[in-house]
Amino acid sequence: MELWFTEKSNDSVGLTLLIKEHLYHKESKYQTIDVLESAYYGKVLVIDKVVMLTERDEFIYHELLTHVPLQYMENPLSALIIGGGDGGTAREVLKYRSVNRVVLVEIDEEVIETSKKFFPTLSFSFDDKRLEVVIEDGAKFVKETDEKFDLIIVDSTDPVGPGEVLFSSEFYKDCSSILKDSGVLTAQTESPFDLVYRPVIQNIYKNLKTGFKTVRMYLGSVPTYPFGLWSFAFASNRVDPLKEELKNPFIPDGLKYYNRELGRCVFNLPNFVKEIIDET
Helix, strand or coil, X not given: CCEEEEEECCCCCEEEEEEEEEEEEEECCCCEEEXXXXXXXXXXXXXXXXXXXXXXXXXXXXXXXXXHHHXXXXXXXXXXXXXXXXXXXXXXXXXXXXXXXXXXXXXXXXXXXXXXHHCHHHHHHHHCCCEEEEECCHHHHXXXXXXXXXXXXXXXXXXXXXXXXXXXXXXXXXXXXXXXXXXXXXXXXXXXXXXXXXXXXXXXXXXXXXXXXXXXXXXEECXXXXXXXEEEEEEECCCCCCCCCCCCCCCCCCCCCCCXXXXXXXXXXXXXXXXXXXXX
């Protein structure tokens, strides 16, 4: 008997994976966590029945979320990651020799423990001495910290449930206040091909503009995310990626997706996406 897992994006579209084994199930204080062994994508992390990552394509998401902003920084020293409990975003940031401090704020410790058990190619980042893990609500941490960062990455779940506050104007204003002068914030901002989420995306970018002088969207193709097309936000009070050259003289070896040519062009948006965020 074959076992299939389906994540429905809406009532008529979804992602279906052939599953070899259901490896793990946990109900944490905040959410349901599952790990599946799929036939094509390897191990899959599923939270509240939504695919968070797969072993086969996670590098696309994590490299886009991190290297796009870091390449616009000449000498990044510090980073704050909100969410990212699987360790993949931290793994990419820590590839930069100039970075001497990364703070990862994850609300659900069970996500970290699950990654350590099942996703060693991501979670080995937790062994790096430059990484500090804080188990706390990300919005609360941002509001209360006195530290300033070169980079803030919001590696969150969808804007529902405990992750909803991480898309609010208040949160973005708080993030702006703890960025250094030439700092950058990046965040995942859903699929622009999702008709249901288009109003949500519009609201996210409206909220971002209350906290930052420059807000840009960039795109990437992540096969196991809804509709295969994913958007990311780049926000700063000093840096505009459409007007500036890449500044970082260093680029890590062995990247599977990101390169400098790609980093310059990811901000070139299709017309239908420009219409969504009113950049026609």
